[in-house]
Amino acid sequence: MNTEQLIDRAKEVRNRAYVPYSKFPVGAAILMKSGKVYEGCNIENAAYPVTCCAERVAIFKAISEGETDFEEIAVVADTNRPVPPCGSCRQVISEFFEQDTKVHTTNLSGEVKTLTVRELLPYSFNQDDLTK
Numbered sequence: 001m002n003t004e005q006l007i008d009r010a011k012e013v014r015n016r017a018y019v020p021y022s023k024f025p026v027g028a029a030i031l032m033k034s035g036k037v038y039e040g041c042n043i044e045n046a047a048y049p050v051t052c053c054a055e056r057v058a059i060f061k062a063i064s065e066g067e068t069d070f071e072e073i074a075v076v077a078d079t080n081r082p083v084p085p086c087g088s089c090r091q092v093i094s095e096f097f098e099q100d101t102k103v104h105t106t107n108l109s110g111e112v113k114t115l116t117v118r119e120l121l122p123y124s125f126n127q128d129d130l131t132k
């Protein structure tokens with residue numbers, strides 16, 4: 001599975017987004033080190049803050065299946081620039097991915113901007129901060 005194929009999987013799952021409020025579908029696909037792929041789309045709610053982003057849906061699916069070895073993630077939306085993951089997702093990505101893991105942000109025009117987790121969320125709060 002190459003990056004292009006992973007982006008295609010993100011585009012596919014984007015079609016299953018539940019977005020009656022924002023009408024802004026997002027898709028995410030994660031390649032695990034095992035070769036397995038986990039997909040996620042954003043799922044909204046009438047109580048708006050209950051919404052879960054595509055990235056977190058995909059990550060939580062993997063974690064709940066006992067898979068923790070993340071290789072790379074692709075995120076896609078219909079945006080003018082490659083879609084940047086929100087702050088909450090950056091924090092969750094940072095919790096579970098190695099800091100040099102690649103995050104491929106993309107849009108439907110085919111633009112791809114690849115960042116590392118570290119670049120996406122520098123100076124992150126993490127579990128080391130919990131113990132002095």
Ligand SMILES: O=c1ccn([C@H]2C[C@H](O)[C@@H](CO)O2)c(=O)[nH]1
Pocket residue numbers: 019022024025026041042043044051052053054055075083084085086089
């Ligand atoms: O990277 C992003 C950015 C936004 N959203 C979702 C949240 C909400 O459902 C909609 C508009 O913010 O897009 C994602 O899923 N991922």
Ligand SMILES: [Zn+2]
Pocket residue numbers: 053054055056085086087088089090
């Ligand atoms: Zn998010």
